[in-house]
Amino acid sequence: MSLDFNSAFGIHEKALNLRSDRVQLIASNLANADTPGYKARDINFQAAMQAAMAGNSAGLGLTQTQSGHLAGQATRSFASQVQYRLPTQPALDGNTVDSQQEEAVFTRNAVDYQASFTFLNNAIKNVLSAITGS
Secondary structure, eight states: OOOOHHHHHTTHHHHHHHHHHHHHHHHHHHHTTTSTTOOOEEEOHHHHHHHHHTTOOOOOOOOOOSTTSOOOOOOSOOGGGEEEOOOSSOOTTSOOOOHHHHHHHHHHHHHHHHHHHHHHHHHHHHHHHHHHTO
16 A cells, blocks of 8 residues: 555645745745835735646746856746735835735734644644554
């Protein structure tokens, strides 16, 4: 009998990857809250998760514009899912980052990350228990 980690761990591995990538995007928004002209970005997590489950998690690659440039490696990112957030009240300088909204999204993402991590941790414990028989 073989062990299928995809069925053992479910969607939580992909959810953790997406949430950890999303936190970088949200942190970038927060870091650029005072940058003139910066546009806040986010993803539709459900659409990104569906794409990841379908195996369509196209990575963010680097374009080699000169022969001397190093070739970039694709990441497991959700680059195709990144969208600009609709501003509730853009600043006069063109910045669309709402710090309070970003902090709320960041907190919600952290809570959801912890929930996925807990589910994944419990699945690992169940597999380990099945292997060791304890």
